[in-house]
Amino acid sequence: MEKLQNFINGSYSSPVSGEYMDNYEPATGKVYSLIPKSGAKDVELAVVAAENAYPVWSKMSIDARSRIMVKLSEGIEAQMEKFVAAESRDNGKPVALAGRVDIPRAVSNFHFFATAILHFASESHNMEGVGVNYTLRKPIGIVGCISPWNLPLYLFSWKIAPALAAGNCVIAKPSEVTPYTAYLLGQVAKEAGMPDGVLNILHGEGHDVGDAIVKHPKIKAISFTGGTATGKYIAKTAAPMFKKLSLELGGKNPNIIFDDCDFDDMMRTTLLSSFANQGQICLCGSRIFVQRGIYEKFKEEFVRKVDALLVAEPNNPKAKLGAVVSKPHMEKVLSYVELAKEEGGKVVSGGEKVQLEAPFENGYYLRPTVIEGLSYDCRTNQEEIFGPVVTIMPFDTEEEALMMANSTQYGLSATLWTSDLERAHRMANEIHAGIVWINAWLVRDLRTPFGGAKASGVGREGGWEALRFFTEPKNVFVKY
Numbered sequence: 001m002e003k004l005q006n007f008i009n010g011s012y013s014s015p016v017s018g019e020y021m022d023n024y025e026p027a028t029g030k031v032y033s034l035i036p037k038s039g040a041k042d043v044e045l046a047v048v049a050a051e052n053a054y055p056v057w058s059k060m061s062i063d064a065r066s067r068i069m070v071k072l073s074e075g076i077e078a079q080m081e082k083f084v085a086a087e088s089r090d091n092g093k094p095v096a097l098a099g100r101v102d103i104p105r106a107v108s109n110f111h112f113f114a115t116a117i118l119h120f121a122s123e124s125h126n127m128e129g130v131g132v133n134y135t136l137r138k139p140i141g142i143v144g145c146i147s148p149w150n151l152p153l154y155l156f157s158w159k160i161a162p163a164l165a166a167g168n169c170v171i172a173k174p175s176e177v178t179p180y181t182a183y184l185l186g187q188v189a190k191e192a193g194m195p196d197g198v199l200n201i202l203h204g205e206g207h208d209v210g211d212a213i214v215k216h217p218k219i220k221a222i223s224f225t226g227g228t229a230t231g232k233y234i235a236k237t238a239a240p241m242f243k244k245l246s247l248e249l250g251g252k253n254p255n256i257i258f259d260d261c262d263f264d265d266m267m268r269t270t271l272l273s274s275f276a277n278q279g280q281i282c283l284c285g286s287r288i289f290v291q292r293g294i295y296e297k298f299k300e301e302f303v304r305k306v307d308a309l310l311v312a313e314p315n316n317p318k319a320k321l322g323a324v325v326s327k328p329h330m331e332k333v334l335s336y337v338e339l340a341k342e343e344g345g346k347v348v349s350g351g352e353k354v355q356l357e358a359p360f361e362n363g364y365y366l367r368p369t370v371i372e373g374l375s376y377d378c379r380t381n382q383e384e385i386f387g388p389v390v391t392i393m394p395f396d397t398e399e400e401a402l403m404m405a406n407s408t409q410y411g412l413s414a415t416l417w418t419s420d421l422e423r424a425h426r427m428a429n430e431i432h433a434g435i436v437w438i439n440a441w442l443v444r445d446l447r448t449p450f451g452g453a454k455a456s457g458v459g460r461e462g463g464w465e466a467l468r469f470f471t472e473p474k475n476v477f478v479k480y
């Protein structure tokens, strides 16, 4: 059985504990590789390596740093097929999706920040007749990057790339549920000429190695993407140590559909915003509010189309949904379907497991599920399910839609469908979300601020926001 390894100081190594944990293939439910069970001692080794590498990396010319990162990006691209296959196998997502979205985006993340840093400038504030202020933007030092399982390399690289571009050394931990592509990344970084110790990748459980990263006094900033409960714990631990914190957390995003929308465009996109990646995208619109005039038409067509979505093993090129990421996650999603029924909901599509034939008979396959008849404030409509489950609810007025949309603790993203421009702007202004799409979903410009309000997080990633997060501003005043 293949044993994954940590990547510390430019080489692969076993965890200090010598212990490993099982890595499951969601498509078959079988263990297919072993993950290092790392802990505080491995973090210590990585911190020593990063400390030694920091003077080299932070003082390297921006141009040289940028070239190494461009090579890293090209290194992933050159092994596209290998990365795509690995991501799909580790996560359960269709190969086609990993090939269209996940790995190309990881390539872009490195390329984007490799070149963004060439244009990153700081401010100067002139005081007429008095003097001038200029602001230096220095790298922070050693930073920790912790990422989730839903878009493994995509979100891992979304943090690591700006951290490295800004001149920091990185201790990174991918999710223990999907570690494989992060494991492959070490070799690519090495071949790109990344100096040893600049990028260290540790594997293992959140409460063990993740916690040790958060608690290490020499790791000065933590960039975390994951669940809101984990984010809360990390904030509690890191805040008294005065670490810089970026938290990208859960969501329960509204998809608000007005009866004046472009129906066909909305329907096509709503199928994706509901079930892409088995509904396991933090930006999926899991609460669908439909204006009463088109509610029945919407329901009839949506349910028919959802019923026709093919759930299949990830290598099937026709698969619209693959396997969800793990058995516990599948059980969690199914438990929410039961809860929805207890709360008075009616399952109008899906709601159960899909039984595939051997060798996929023990894989984690769920039918995309649509539930109606629930109140906006029941648990099913307030808690994050993070699977292929959406609820549909009618509304009459803009005010009512807004009130229901804003009723959760979350505020990550929102989608609006309307042809009334004034209404679109009015709603976008009032909705509690860090990201609003109007007549679109998941269109991403890497320069824009990315993140959520309320319990969906603190801070923003993307573009200058990420480079500002991974640098420490220092203002210098010079008297005339």
Ligand code: NAD
Binding pocket: 146, 147, 148, 149, 150, 151, 155, 173, 174, 175, 176, 204, 205, 206, 207, 208, 209, 210, 211, 214, 225, 226, 227, 228, 230, 231, 233, 234, 248, 249, 250, 251, 281, 282, 384, 386, 412, 451, 452, 456, 457
């Ligand atoms: P999770 O919080 O369980 O784990 C995320 C990462 O944190 C993993 O690497 C895990 O090992 C680590 N971790 C867990 N406990 C830790 C601890 N005590 N200290 C340090 N690290 C710890 O989340 P998940 O189940 O992997 O991911 C799903 C969640 O991520 C969902 O809530 C989803 O909405 C959220 N998410 C948010 C965004 C966003 O941009 N806002 C993007 C993707 C996913």
